[in-house]
Structure formats: structure tokens, C-alpha cells
Amino acid sequence: MKKLLIFALLLMLMALSIPATMAQPECTDAIGCVEIEAGDPVVIGYMLTVSGPTAFLGEDSVGGIELAVMDRGEFLGTEIEIVGEDSLCSAEGGQTAAQRIASDDEIAGVVGTNCSSAATAALPIISEAGLVMISPSATSPTLSDADMDAGGVYLPGFYRTAHNDLFQGAIAAQFIAEELGAASLATIHDGSSYADGLQGVMADVFASDFEGTVTFQGAVNIGDTDMTAILTEIAADAPDVLYFPIFEPEGNFIADQALDIAGLEDTILFGADGILVDSFPENTGDASVGMYFSGPVVTGEAYQSFLAAWEEEIGGVPPSGFHAHAYDATNMLLDSIEAVAVMDDEGNISIGRQTLRDELTAIEEFEGLTGVLTCSETGDCSTGEALGIFQTTEAELEGNWPPPVIWTPAGGMMEME
Numbered sequence: 001m002k003k004l005l006i007f008a009l010l011l012m013l014m015a016l017s018i019p020a021t022m023a024q025p026e027c028t029d030a031i032g033c034v035e036i037e038a039g040d041p042v043v044i045g046y047m048l049t050v051s052g053p054t055a056f057l058g059e060d061s062v063g064g065i066e067l068a069v070m071d072r073g074e075f076l077g078t079e080i081e082i083v084g085e086d087s088l089c090s091a092e093g094g095q096t097a098a099q100r101i102a103s104d105d106e107i108a109g110v111v112g113t114n115c116s117s118a119a120t121a122a123l124p125i126i127s128e129a130g131l132v133m134i135s136p137s138a139t140s141p142t143l144s145d146a147d148m149d150a151g152g153v154y155l156p157g158f159y160r161t162a163h164n165d166l167f168q169g170a171i172a173a174q175f176i177a178e179e180l181g182a183a184s185l186a187t188i189h190d191g192s193s194y195a196d197g198l199q200g201v202m203a204d205v206f207a208s209d210f211e212g213t214v215t216f217q218g219a220v221n222i223g224d225t226d227m228t229a230i231l232t233e234i235a236a237d238a239p240d241v242l243y244f245p246i247f248e249p250e251g252n253f254i255a256d257q258a259l260d261i262a263g264l265e266d267t268i269l270f271g272a273d274g275i276l277v278d279s280f281p282e283n284t285g286d287a288s289v290g291m292y293f294s295g296p297v298v299t300g301e302a303y304q305s306f307l308a309a310w311e312e313e314i315g316g317v318p319p320s321g322f323h324a325h326a327y328d329a330t331n332m333l334l335d336s337i338e339a340v341a342v343m344d345d346e347g348n349i350s351i352g353r354q355t356l357r358d359e360l361t362a363i364e365e366f367e368g369l370t371g372v373l374t375c376s377e378t379g380d381c382s383t384g385e386a387l388g389i390f391q392t393t394e395a396e397l398e399g400n401w402p403p404p405v406i407w408t409p410a411g412g413m414m415e416m417e
Contacts, residue, residue, distance in 0.1 A: 012168075025342045029352030031130040034108045038347030041081035044069075044333060045104070047097040047112030047122060047133070053248050054089040056277045056319040057114040062137050063314050064326030065111055067306065070313065072334060076341055076349055078332070083107065087118040089192075094118030095125065102129035109134070109333045111326060116140035116194035120153050127155035130353035132360060134333055135160040136325035137273075139168060140193040141201070144378040159360055159379040161325040161332065161370060163296065164192070167384025168272065169201025170209075171409050172243065172294040175389050177210035179184070179407060180268060180292075180405050182240035186216035188254060189228060190246040198245040198272060215239045220250055227257045235263030245272030245294075248280060268292065277320045278401040282393055288392050297388035297405050298324045300359040303369050317401055328368035332381070336360050385410070409413065 027033035036042060046065055050058035062084070069080045083104070085097035085249070093115050101110055102125050110126065110133040114120045118139040126133045135143070139162050145152025176182040185206050189195035199217065206212040215237035218230055231254070234242060244266070246252050251271055258264050271280075273295035281288040303324060310318055336359040342350045363381065366373040375381040388408040396403045407413050 015333045017323065021049075023348040025348060027350055027352065030354040032353050034106065034351040034353065036078075036106070036108075036349040036351070038349075041079040042075055042108055042337065042349070043081045043083060043100050043104075043106045044111045044330070045107040045112075045119070046082065046084045047087040047092070047094065047101060047110055048084065049089045049114045049118070050084070050086045050386075052088060056117065056279060057089070057137060058086070060318050060320035060323045061111065061114060061326035063310060063318060064136065064323040065235075065330045067309055067313065068327045068330035068334070070309075075334065076338060076343065077347055078349075087113045087115070087122065088119060089115035091117050091121035094121035096123035098122035102126060102131065107408050108337055109132065109356065111136065111329045111333065113138055114322070115192070116143060116197070117192045119143055119158075120193055123153060123155050123158055127157040130157070132157045132159065132333070132357055134163055134329040136242060137162045138194070138323035139163055139165040140197045141166050142197065144376065144380045145373070146378050154378045159329075159332075159375060159381055160168065160323065160379055161329045161368065161373060163382045163384040163387055164380050165198045167203055168294050168387055169198050170205045171384075171387050172202050172270070172272070172389070173205035173210060173212075174409065175292075175294075175407055176241050176243075176268075176270065177206060177212060179389075179413060180241065182206075182211045182212065182268070184215050184237065184239040185241050185243060186214070186234045186237070186239040186267075187218075188234075188242070188244040188246065189219050191219050192222070192246075194274065195246045199243060202243055203244075220254075221244075222250065224250060225253055227254050228261065231258055231261045231264065235261050235267075239267055240261045241268045241270050241381055243270045243272075245274055247274040248277065248283060251275040252280065252284045254277075255284050255291065256327050259287050270294075273321055276390060276402075278317070279319070279321060281396040286397070289394055289397055291392050293388060293390045293392070293403070296321045296386065297327065297386050297408060298370055300369070306369055312334075319401075321402070324369040328366075328370050328373065331368070332360065332363060332366060332373070335366075336363070
């Protein structure tokens with residue numbers, strides 16, 4: 001009898017010694033919960049291209065994420081931790097980054113990817129894991145298209161603060177037709193879903209809405225350095241505009257070598273947000289002066305305050321055009337986590353995965369740096385209003401960045417100082 005009493009007392013003591021914080025709020029979410037013990041940080045992840053020739057995009061977005069987290073301070077009674085994976089700007093990079101992120105059950109949500117090819121490969125893994133990913137710069141129309149028979153790749157869990165290139169291609173076509181008076185167009189892409197999709201929209205809208213002639217649509221390979229063959233083929237029809245929405249360094253080679261191709265002397269060179277980056281004028285030289293670019297336009301007092309914070313905390317100016325989109329994506333994610341998180345009396349936190357998706361999908365009139373955002377059922381949260389046309393000058397060749405915005409769909413041509 002005495003032994004039984006001693007054993008019972010030992011069991012009671014063991015029960016009393018188990019910390020109360022080990023218990024978690026009950027998870028009733030349809031696809032599970034992220035469980036955070038009291039005192040542990042809320043973890044958000046990123047999948048961004050932070051190495052190689054497109055690292056400027058990742059550095060741009062990381063800065064936006066860090067400033068958003070810095071602005072939050074304490075969050076749900078604890079801290080926010082950022083963990084990151086390099087998704088490069090490729091399908092392979094996106095897949096690898098997503099696999100690593102999905103294996104970490106502490107991550108509440110993800111900002112990324114930068115590139116559409118990486119997003120396309122990452123999305124099935126992220127969706128299957130019950131996570132959300134909010135892209136600041138992946139703009140391919142297929143990502144938010146649920147019609148898989150028509151090439152759509154949308155899966156639940158995808159969102160973006162970046163514009164859909166259905167908007168960007170259309171405004172670029174409008175500009176060259178109405179402002180430049182172009183009657184003919186040639187395009188070059190690099191085989192990526194971003195570049196191929198964007199040039200396709202540009203060409204289709206130019207031909208259908210403005211009765212323009214598309215003389216050539218062709219591709220180079222990522223890694224190509226000699227562009228003379230494709231440029232010579234394009235020059236045979238001497239198009240008014242050559243549109244090449246690709247990245248560095250291929251974009252630099254196209255712009256530079258076009259200067260020496262007979263038949264392209266009067267052809268206007270036109271890039272997109274993939275080469276709307278501070279290193280492009282320096283790496284391209286005189287060929288960059290006078291070039292046009294389509295890309296994101298962000299204005300307003302809040303944005304100016306953001307730029308001041310960037311200069312103070314990070315230094316200099318953002319290298320590309322999607323830092324504000326990353327800032328908005330981070331705030332949308334954190335707002336949604338805060339709205340759905342369940343905390344018990346001991347400070348343990350439970351975040352329902354499906355509930356988080358539902359909260360993001362329901363976002364309406366979110367006041368962001370990039371404008372007022374409302375998310376569609378397939379994750380498009382930007383209207384495309386924050387887009388415009390830029391033109392580089394000698395000042396950008398000498399280190400000024402960014403180049404001036406010369407036209408927006410709503411405002412028309414701008415007066416230049």
C-alpha cells in the first residue's frame with residue numbers, strides 16, 4: 001500500500017512539473033495550424049533571388065520586408081523572425097527554395113518569389129504544404145489563372161502585390177501606339193514565363209487594339225552573349241519599336257549590339273521592369289540613353305517616408321522597382337496573421353492555415369504604398385494602376401537612379417524639368 005501511495009505522489013509531482021506552456025490552443029482548421037509556443041517568435045519566410053545576375057530583385061525585396069518588420073516592433077506579444085531561401089530566378093531555384101520552406105513547420109507565411117519561373121515551380125509545393133506565398137514581383141498572367149487547360153497554373157495559397165502583366169503589356173502597347181506613333185513592333189523574350197508572357201500581351205494588344213503590325217517575335221537563350229543573328233533578322237523589317245522584356249545581362253547585350261545593326265538605326269529600344277535596375281545604364285553604356293521601360297510607379301508621402309527609412313537603415317536607394325510591393329506584401333501577411341491568430345492564456349499561438357488563406361483572399365481596400373489593394377479569388381491584389389513608362393537619360397548613365405517617369409495611363413505625358 002505504501003508503495004502505491006509513493007508511486008501516486010510521484011505521478012502527481014511529475015504532472016505538476018510539466019510546464020503549462022506545453023499546451024496549445026486546439027486546432028480546428030481544415031488544413032492544419034502553425035503552432036507557436038509562448039515566447040517563441042512568429043516566423044515568416046522569403047523565397048527571393050539573392051544571388052546571381054538577378055540579385056538586385058531579391059535585395060530590393062528583402063529591404064522592403066525588413067523595413068515592414070522593423071515598423072511593426074512587438075507582434076502578438078513576441079518578435080517576428082525572418083528566414084530566407086535563395087530561389088534564384090529559375091524553376092530549379094524556386095522548387096528547391098519551396099521544398100526547404102515547406103519542410104519548416106514553424107513558418108507562418110512566405111513573401112516571394114521574385115521571378116515568375118521560380119513561382120511556377122514553387123507554387124505546387126507551397127500550396128500542398130498549406131502555406132501562403134505573396135509575390136512582390138512575379139507578374140506572369142498564368143500564375144493567377146485557374147484555367148489549367150488554357151495554361152493557367154494558379155493553386156490555392158498564391159497572392160501577389162505585383163501587377164499582372166495583362167496590365168503591363170497593355171499599357172506598353174498603348175504608349176508606343178498613341179505617344180510614339182509606332183506602326184510596327186518586334187519582340188524578343190528569353191523563354192521564361194515572365195518574358196514570354198509579357199511580350200505576348202504587348203504584341204497581341206498592339207495588333208488587336210491599335211492595328212499595329214508585329215514583324216517578329218523570337219527568343220534568345222539565357223546565357224547568350226552574341227545577339228547579332230536575331231537582331232539582323234529583326235532588322236530586315238526595320239520595326240519602329242523593339243520590345244525586349246528580359247533581364248541582365250542578355251538585355252544589355254541586345255541594347256548595345258543593336259547600335260551596330262544596319263536597319264535598326266531608327267528603331268526605338270524598349271525594355272521592361274526586368275532591366276529597370278540601377279546597374280543597367282552602367283553595364284550598357286550609351287545604348288541605354290533614351291531607352292524606354294515599362295514598370296511600377298510608386299508615389300506619395302508614405303512612399304517618400306519609406307525611401308527616407310531605406311536610406312537611413314539600409315543606405316542609398318532601392319536597386320529595383322518592387323521594394324514597395326514587398327513592403328505591402330509583408331504588411332498584408334502580418335495583418336492577416338494578426339487577425340486569425342488564436343492565443344491562449346499562457347501566450348501560446350495557433351494560426352489556422354486555411355483561415356489565413358481566407359483572410360488574405362478577403363482583403364479589400366488595403367492602403368498600401370503601391371496603392372489600394374483588393375485581392376481576387378486567384379490572388380491578384382493589384383489593379384495595375386501603379387504602372388508607367390520611364391526613359392533613361394545621360395543622368396542615369398552618370399549614376400542617377402531611378403530614371404524619370406514620363407507617362408502613366410491616367411496622367412498621360414509628364415512635363416520634364
